[in-house]
């Protein structure tokens with residue numbers, strides 16, 4: 002199912018007919034996903050539904066068993082995650098993966114230097130902008146291993162931002178945070194949106210997610226079971242049954 006076909010291929014990010022198997026385990030079955038590059042889309046669904054696997058497949062962490070991925074008018078199915086990143090498609094991880102032994106600044110600088118053709122000055126400016134936007138200038142010289150969970154999550158975001166993305170894929174970036182910490186991240190992600198960066202965000206904290214996204218996709222058992230306006234998706238009887246654990250009243 003693909004309900005969002007507006008716009009040309011050059012301004013869209015799509016996965017078509019995506020299947021993913023791990024050995025005998027079928028994790029994704031014929032998933033179609035499509036969004037405009039500046040759109041903000043949330044992904045929800047029960048544990049094990051295949052959300053992270055979809056994100057990882059779209060980002061190029063591993064190839065799909067079948068299907069194709071296109072980004073900004075190019076077929077990227079055969080490209081690595083690093084190649085996709087250079088085109089403007091970048092992912093953050095559910096469990097932050099900073100380079101330990103390096104400072105916050107150095108971690109973000111590595112990401113900024115990844116941009117093809119970027120001079121040292123460009124990279125430096127990008128790091129400062131990313132750290133500033135993510136509220137991390139005051140911890141720029143701290144080693145990554147000394148950061149608390151909120152700062153590690155911010156660092157994931159700052160590293161992604163420093164690559165100059167068109168679309169950022171966020172995997173449960175709010176997980177484990179207090180409500181007020183999650184609100185700080187929401188403010189940052191809203192600023193990314195104002196800059197025209199597209200967002201795909203997997204998140205279990207739905208009220209946080211709904212402050213940012215204009216469209217919601219619900220997955221269950223490797224398939225998309227609902228896709229559309231967030232409140233309509235949350236009220237969909239299939240979503241209520243699969244995700245919220247209730248039956249229709």
Ligand SMILES: Nc1ncnc2c1ncn2[C@@H]1O[C@H](COP(=O)(O)OP(=O)(O)OP(=O)(O)O)[C@@H](O)[C@H]1O
Pocket residue numbers: 023026028046047048049050051052053054055
């Ligand atoms: N590399 C892998 N090898 C084998 N099985 C995997 C692998 N990655 C994921 N799976 C399995 O695929 C299924 C879907 O996992 P996935 O992490 O994509 O779900 P999810 O919807 O993101 O769940 P959660 O909300 O708990 O993070 C699970 O049964 C998981 O055990």
